[in-house]
Amino acid sequence: MISRADQLAFDAFVRETSDRLLRTAYLLTGDRGHAEDLVQTALLRTARRWSTARQDPAPYTRRVLVNLAKDRWRDLRRRPGEAPLEMDVAVPVTDGVADRDQLLRAARQLPTGQRAVLVLRYFDDLSVAETAAALGCSEGTVKSQTARALDRLRSALVPTTATTRENADADRR
Template sequence: MSSQAPADDGFRAFVEQQWGPLVRLAYLLTGDRGHAEDLVQAALEKTHRRWGRVARMEAPVAYVRKAMVNTATSWRRRRRVSEVPLLATDGPVPDPYGSVEHRQQVVAALRTLPPRMRAVLVLRYFGDLSEAEIAEALGCSVGTVKSQNSRGLERLRAQLTTPLERTRA
């Protein structure tokens, strides 16, 4: 008789399918590959405890994303230390969609934003969630998501464009 647990009801398959996208999302939230993997594991641990209920949801991955954002915010509050800049030896998270020309600048600019603003932009443009889905994930109104999105994009534009490019726009 085996000492293994009974069937996992699809949790293992869910993790295998979602691991890459979740780590990419977590990397954009944390700016560090190690922290990103820790964040995904923490969120998946929370999800596994409730998997019977989560598996019946329309979009279980949305539950995991929300757990990731909440956990990242909680960690940031607890740590209260300054961000560590990426080293030249730190590689980007593998991206099956191809390389982005200014990936390091975008990630660095994202890390300067407040946690909620960063979460809104990451979930919207990298997680491809609607404003309503983001509002649900963050526990705020759609109006808050819209304003955080607008302000976040404005800050990113200011950091990622040269003064000459800004005067032309």
């Protein structure tokens, strides 16, 4: 039986952190429905271990969330691939939305470990040590994965000078 004080503390924790956890889960999964499922499961597991987690529940729950996302990635790797749904209708978007969409598409192409490091470091604003703790790896791994992920994002988002020159040559013809 959980005490009334523990129930109130857990409820307050959920109100304070669920939006942030949902954003983190969305960035890890790229799908709102899966993100909501991960957050619900992470909160349920945190509630079950509230006597342990209540001292510092945010890192505890974040670690559960990351572990659930890793489990999902492993399951997805074992499944056969799915073809993306093709849409015939062009949807006009503003530059900000297009930029965000391009960034999310590029981030989804990153290996799962690199994506997790970027989400925790830059969107959740965790330190290297906190990210390492959440992922269960060394600080050196966090630093190297961050550097590799940023390099891959830069190359995916910034056209190379060769591509820019080729486009300029094609425009002149």
